[in-house]
Amino acid sequence: MNVFAINDYASGALQVMKQPLPPPPETGQVQLALRGTSINPIDQLIAKGYGAPLFNGRNRFPQVLGRDGVAEVLAIGRGVTDLKPGQRVLVAVSPKTGGTYAEVFNVPRRCVAPIADSLPDQVAAGLGYAGLTALQALDALGLSPGTSFGKRLCINGASGGVGSIALVLASRWGADITAVASRKNHAWLQTIADCQVIDYRDPEAVGSISSDLILNLASPAEEFDRCSDPLLAALRARSAKDQCYATTVTPILPYITSKGIVGGLVASGKTYLQRRLRLKFKGIDYHWVMFRENPEHLAFLADVFAESQSASPVGARSSLRDLPSSFSDPGRDSAPGKMVFLAED
Numbered sequence: 275m276n277v278f279a280i281n282d283y284a285s286g287a288l289q290v291m292k293q294p295l296p297p298p299p300e301t302g303q304v305q306l307a308l309r310g311t312s313i314n315p316i317d318q319l320i321a322k323g324y325g326a327p328l329f330n331g332r333n334r335f336p337q338v339l340g341r342d343g344v345a346e347v348l349a350i351g352r353g354v355t356d357l358k359p360g361q362r363v364l365v366a367v368s369p370k371t372g373g374t375y376a377e378v379f380n381v382p383r384r385c386v387a388p389i390a391d392s393l394p395d396q397v398a399a400g401l402g403y404a405g406l407t408a409l410q411a412l413d414a415l416g417l418s419p420g421t422s423f424g425k426r427l428c429i430n431g432a433s434g435g436v437g438s439i440a441l442v443l444a445s446r447w448g449a450d451i452t453a454v455a456s457r458k459n460h461a462w463l464q465t466i467a468d469c470q471v472i473d474y475r476d477p478e479a480v481g482s483i484s485s486d487l488i489l490n491l492a493s494p495a496e497e498f499d500r501c502s503d504p505l506l507a508a509l510r511a512r513s514a515k516d517q518c519y520a521t522t523v524t525p526i527l528p529y530i531t532s533k534g535i536v537g538g539l540v541a542s543g544k545t546y547l548q549r550r551l552r553l554k555f556k557g558i559d560y561h562w563v564m565f566r567e568n569p570e571h572l573a574f575l576a577d578v579f580a581e582s583q584s585a586s587p588v589g590a591r592s593s594l595r596d597l598p599s600s601f602s603d604p605g606r607d608s609a610p611g612k613m614v615f616l617a618e619d
């Protein structure tokens with residue numbers, strides 16, 4: 275069977291390779307046939323060696339990448355009682371668990387959720403990893419279906435994969451949203467959600483944002499030590515009540531890469547606690563958001579996006595054959611939202 279994998283960190287190139295089919299699923303696992311998937315930035319970092327001490331401690335290649343997908347159940351291991359062969363499922367897998375870029379792969383049951391016929395492969399293909407991260411980030415900000423109405427939320431990086439899914443969810447829940455993205459993506463954002471739009475290249479407009487809740491999906495990690503996010507600076511300057519800031523961009527992987535697992539985790543923990551304490555004095559509840567595998571959240575996402583009222587966060591689709599070229603040149607297909615790659619195309 276074909277897999278998409280990297281053979282070294284020097285080139286970081288995703289290549290098509292032949293591998294034997296995986297063995298039958300073990301206890302608690304499911305065996306899946308991939309129907310579609312997407313690219314998540316963490317895989318492009320892993321391909322360059324980021325997080326290698328954690329994700330590939332024995333330096334084994336080829337390393338199969340892939341965080342998400344829509345797939346068909348081929349077989350179930352012992353102890354899996356609620357899935358059956360032929361079912362379509364949504365998949366989201368952490369880099370520690372494995373990769374989805376394979377024609378056939380085994381994952382633990384916790385990485386999948388069954389999906390309704392009304393959720394097309396095109397939407398499901400890129401929903402799992404970015405969607406769980408979006409849901410977990412909104413939760414860190416205290417946002418859920420029953421708690422969001424009228425809350426003033428700003429999403430920085432709203433035109434990306436995580437941002438577009440967070441935008442659709444928070445808009446459905448009634449939040450008052452300001453979406454920050456390139457001007458070229460503003461019209462698309464307003465087709466998927468009810469929101470005000472701001473260009474991050476316009477400092478005056480960014481400075482005027484008055485949301486109490488900030489979801490940062492974009493401020494670059496390399497500037498992390500300088501705390502350069504203008505939205506956090508604006509939040510600090512206002513010092514209003516009930517302010518909260520959550521970011522998916524953290525220095526954990528760069529720290530682990532340069533200091534090893536223990537050193538990296540200690541340095542990250544120290545940075546996080548210092549930052550959290552300092553901002554607490556300013557009245558800001560500060561969070562780092564880390565993707566977590568969660569079958570209940572996955573099932574929730576599958577249900578929301580199966581409903582006809584939910585806008586699709588997919589900006590473009592292509593064939594699975596095009597995955598390696600898009601992977602190595604992320605700017606090439608600069609569509610907003612999720613770009614998905616389908617086996618049938």
Ligand SMILES: NC(=O)c1ccc[n+]([C@@H]2O[C@H](COP(=O)([O-])OP(=O)(O)OC[C@H]3O[C@@H](n4cnc5c(N)ncnc54)[C@H](OP(=O)(O)O)[C@@H]3O)[C@@H](O)[C@H]2O)c1
Nearest residue numbers: 315407431433434435436455456474491492522563564565
């Ligand atoms: N911690 C975790 O577990 C976790 C999980 C998932 C993702 N992440 C991280 O979260 C971030 C977002 O992920 P993603 O999948 O949504 O990435 P993505 O699809 O590549 O989207 C990133 C978006 O950032 C925007 N952007 C770039 N520079 C910006 C700037 N200076 N100011 C504001 N926006 C800017 C781009 O918008 P335009 O195209 O409009 O310019 C782009 O749409 C990535 O850094 C990713 O590594 C972390």
